[in-house]
Every structure is written in C-alpha cells, then in structure tokens.
Amino acid sequence: MRRILYAGAALAVVAGAAGWLLTAASPLGASALSGLQPGDAARGESVFWAGGCTSCHAKPGTEGDAQLELGGGLELRSDFGTFVAPNISPHPTDGIGSWSELNFANAMMRGVAPDGSHYYPAFPYTSYARMSEQDVVDLFAFIKTLPSVEGKTKGHDLSFPFSVSRGIGLWKLRYFSSDPVVELPKDADPKVLRGQYLVEGPGHCGECHTPRDFGGGHDLSQWLAGAPSMEGNGRIPNITPSKDGIGDWSESDIAYYLESGFTPEFDSAGGEMAKVVRNMAKLTPEDREAIAAYLKAIPAKP
Amino acid sequence: MKKLLASAFALMLVGGTAAAQEDSVKARQALMGAAASAAGIAIPMLKGEMEYHPAVAKAAIATFYGVSVSAHAFFPEGSGANTKAAPKIWEDAEGFKAAFAKFEAAAEAADKAAGREGPADLKAFQQAVGPVLQNCGSCHENFRLE
Numbered sequence: 001m002r003r004i005l006y007a008g009a010a011l012a013v014v015a016g017a018a019g020w021l022l023t024a025a026s027p028l029g030a031s032a033l034s035g036l037q038p039g040d041a042a043r044g045e046s047v048f049w050a051g052g053c054t055s056c057h058a059k060p061g062t063e064g065d066a067q068l069e070l071g072g073g074l075e076l077r078s079d080f081g082t083f084v085a086p087n088i089s090p091h092p093t094d095g096i097g098s099w100s101e102l103n104f105a106n107a108m109m110r111g112v113a114p115d116g117s118h119y120y121p122a123f124p125y126t127s128y129a130r131m132s133e134q135d136v137v138d139l140f141a142f143i144k145t146l147p148s149v150e151g152k153t154k155g156h157d158l159s160f161p162f163s164v165s166r167g168i169g170l171w172k173l174r175y176f177s178s179d180p181v182v183e184l185p186k187d188a189d190p191k192v193l194r195g196q197y198l199v200e201g202p203g204h205c206g207e208c209h210t211p212r213d214f215g216g217g218h219d220l221s222q223w224l225a226g227a228p229s230m231e232g233n234g235r236i237p238n239i240t241p242s243k244d245g246i247g248d249w250s251e252s253d254i255a256y257y258l259e260s261g262f263t264p265e266f267d268s269a270g271g272e273m274a275k276v277v278r279n280m281a282k283l284t285p286e287d288r289e290a291i292a293a294y295l296k297a298i299p300a301k302p
Numbered sequence: 303m304k305k306l307l308a309s310a311f312a313l314m315l316v317g318g319t320a321a322a323q324e325d326s327v328k329a330r331q332a333l334m335g336a337a338a339s340a341a342g343i344a345i346p347m348l349k350g351e352m353e354y355h356p357a358v359a360k361a362a363i364a365t366f367y368g369v370s371v372s373a374h375a376f377f378p379e380g381s382g383a384n385t386k387a388a389p390k391i392w393e394d395a396e397g398f399k400a401a402f403a404k405f406e407a408a409a410e411a412a413d414k415a416a417g418r419e420g421p422a423d424l425k426a427f428q429q430a431v432g433p434v435l436q437n438c439g440s441c442h443e444n445f446r447l448e
Contacts (some may be wrong), residue, residue, distance in 0.1 A: 061444070229383030233447050234386070256349075261439040266341040270386065277439060
C-alpha cells in the first residue's frame with residue numbers, strides 16, 4: 001500500500017513537473033533579432049496602421065492625434081470575462097518605455113511578457129506571430145516616438161479557470177502557430193502574397209472573421225468564413241469569395257471599401273469595422289489592393 | 303368589466319406602441335436607404351465612373367440634407383431589437399444627437415453651396431459632399447452594430 005502511495009505521489013510530481021514545463025513560455029532566442037536593419041520609425045508607422053494597434057490601445061472613441069496616445073483602457077467583453085487593453089505608450093513604468101526590442105518582439109510574436117508570463121490571446125499575437133521581425137522592430141521604433149501616457153489600466157476581469165494565465169501555455173500548444181494559414185503556391189502573384197502577409201499577420205483579420213472552436217482557438221478550416229460576434233451582437237461577416245461571402249465584390253470594390261467604408265451597395269461600415277477602415281485608409285493603395293487580391297484568392301466557404 | 307376594459311385598453315396601448323416602433327424602424331430604414339442611394343450616385347461621380355452632372359449632384363446633396371434633418375426622429379427608445387441600431391443610441395443620447403447635428407450641418411452647407419443649379423463642376427461637388435460623406439462612417443462606428 002505504502003508503495004502504491006509513493007508511486008502515486010511520484011507520478012503526481014512527474015505530471016506536475018511535465019505540466020509546469022509544458023505550460024512554460026517559449027520566448028524567442030536572444031539572437032532572434034540580429035542581422036536586422038535598425039528600427040525605422042517611418043516604416044513602423046505603416047505597420048502601426050496595418051496592425052490596428054490604436055483601435056484597442058488608444059482611449060475608446062478618440063480621433064485624430066489622440067489616436068497616438070496609447071494609454072489603453074478599452075474593455076473587450078467575452079465568454080471568458082473582460083479583457084482590458086493595457087497602456088503601451090512609451091511611459092517608463094506605466095507603459096512599455098523600459099522594454100527592449102526583444103521584449104517587444106516576444107510580446108508580439110510569442111505572446112510572452114518581459115517577466116516570462118503568457119499574454120491572453122485577446123492580444124492577437126496569434127496573428128502577429130506571422131509578421132516579419134523587421135516589421136516588428138520598425139513598429140517598436142515608431143511606438144517609441146509616440147506620447148508617453150501616465151496611468152496603468154485596471155487588470156483583466158476573468159472567471160476561473162481562465163484567470164490562471166499559466167493555462168495559456170497549454171492553449172498555445174494546441175493553437176499557436178506562425179505558419180501561413182492559406183497554402184499558396186511559391187510562384188503566386190507577389191500581390192497576393194503581400195495580401196496574405198497583411199491579412200494573416202499584422203491585419204489580424206482572422207481574429208474576428210474566423211469562428212472559434214470550444215477551446216477558444218480558431219477553426220482554420222473555416223478561415224475568414226464569418227463568426228458570431230464576441231460581444232454577442234450579431235455576426236461578423238464571411239469575407240471569403242463565396243455566395244455567402246463577398247464573392248460578388250470585385251477587387252476594386254474591396255479596396256475601395258477598405259479605403260472609404262462604402263460597400264458596393266453604398267452602405268457604410270459601422271461598429272468595429274468602421275475603426276478598422278479608419279486604419280486601412282492609412283495604408284498605401286497598393287497594400288489595400290494586395291489585401292483585396294488575397295481575399296479573392298482564398299478558398300470560398302459557405 | 304371595468305377591469306376587462308382597462309386591460310383591453312392597456313393591450314391597445316402596448317399594441318399601439320409596438321406598431322409605432324415598427325413604423326419608426328421602417329421610416330428610418332427607408333431614409334438610410336435613400337442616403338445610400340444618394341451615395342450611390344455621388345461616389346461613382348467622384349471616382350469618375352459616372353459622368354458628372356450638376357443636377358444629379360444636387361439631387362444627391364438634397365437627399366443627404368433631407369435625411370440629415372429627419373432620420374433622428376425615428377429612433378424611439380426600445381426600437382433597437384432585431385435591427386443594427388446600437389444600444390449606444392439610447393445610452394448616449396447626447397452623443398447621438400451631436401452626431402446627427404454634425405451630419406445636418408455638413409449637409410446644410412453642401413445644400414447651400416449647391417445653389418439652384420447644383421455644384422458647377424466636380425471639384426465644387428467634391429468640396430461640398432466630401433464632409434457630408436464622412437458622417438456615414440463616423441456615425442455608424444459609434445451607433446450602428448456593423
């Protein structure tokens with residue numbers, strides 16, 4: 001009997017240790033950013049708009065230059081609880097002013113905080129993981145030029161077991177991948193490839209437009225096929241080139257929508273998408289056309 | 303009997319309100335549809351996909367102006383169910399009013415600029431209607447669900 005107890009205890013310790021190891025963060029290697037050009041703030045600004053950073057990290061409802069004050073505070077309600085977007089302004093203690101480039105890259109591309117803990121995937125690092133290191137470094141250089149905003153935001157308000165952030169390690173094992181979602185031929189049109197990068201990476205379109213399964217991860221077989229709204233109001237539309245999606249939109253319809261918010265029927269985007277359009281309007285026309293080309297090239301889903 | 307009458311009256315009232323709300327939803331959706339149709343001629347002209355015509359431009363502007371002064375009257379409290387109207391319309395009634403006031407100011411200025419004949423050329427039309435069109439997205443961002 002005693003032997004069984006010992007064995008059980010040993011097993012529990014082994015299982016616990018394995019669990020602990022499995023749920024540990026896996027940050028980028030120390031040399032991950034070597035060989036890059038120094039961060040270029042001007043290039044970083046275009047990454048900033050492509051990434052839609054301001055939509056969550058500026059104070060809700062701000063316009064104009066206030067969009068560049070990244071004090072955080074937006075609340076994202078979900079089935080797991082309420083997430084609060086943090087201060088990512090260059091404030092040394094309340095924001096990310098004391099971070100290194102590598103700290104920033106780990107946050108963006110691995111979802112790992114400087115203290116080694118996991119971020120919740122409400123922060124769309126699951127998409128940002130597909131960004132190029134150079135874009136991330138340029139973005140960091142741009143954010144460093146923005147106004148410093150004082151004040152920490154309040155923490156997330158989550159229900160158990162989601163409040164245990166270590167559990168995200170397991171979630172990442174199941175769902176985290178920096179691989180491209182759609183398999184495109186190597187010799188695909190560079191425009192489509194650029195669009196893939198923007199949509200699957202910085203643009204993080206899939207975060208809302210792709211349904212999630214019971215574990216809260218994306219069902220990639222339904223990539224961009226539309227999903228229930230996280231906040232519980234209505235549905236996020238299907239944007240694949242199908243009858244239920246935007247199959248009857250031309251590439252120039254899509255590009256114009258991203259620039260102006262007007263659909264081919266001259267309805268005007270509202271809600272969260274109106275914010276996205278404000279960001280997309282700041283991209284180059286070529287980048288908007290690239291997104292359009294990609295959206296026409298992906299598998300059509302009903 | 304009196305009780306019965308009273309409850310019948312109450313029912314009528316409830317029925318009446320529901321019908322009034324349905325009418326409001328119908329009215330505001332028709333008005334927004336008119337604005338979308340106006341955008342449907344304004345934007346192709348701005349993009350050069352449709353030939354510019356001052357009288358057509360004036361019709362578009364006049365439509366925006368008409369919608370801007372009237373549509374806000376058709377959002378009675380409690381009429382948001384099963385529509386894309388965002389709850390914020392009633393939670394932030396002042397903000398909603400201000401958004402419509404901004405739309406009206408832009409449309410009124412455009413209507414004045416259009417004069418009797420409509421804006422003389424595409425550039426004048428662009429200057430007049432541009433600020434009006436910006437209101438579609440900014441108001442929908444806050445007060446419509448998608």
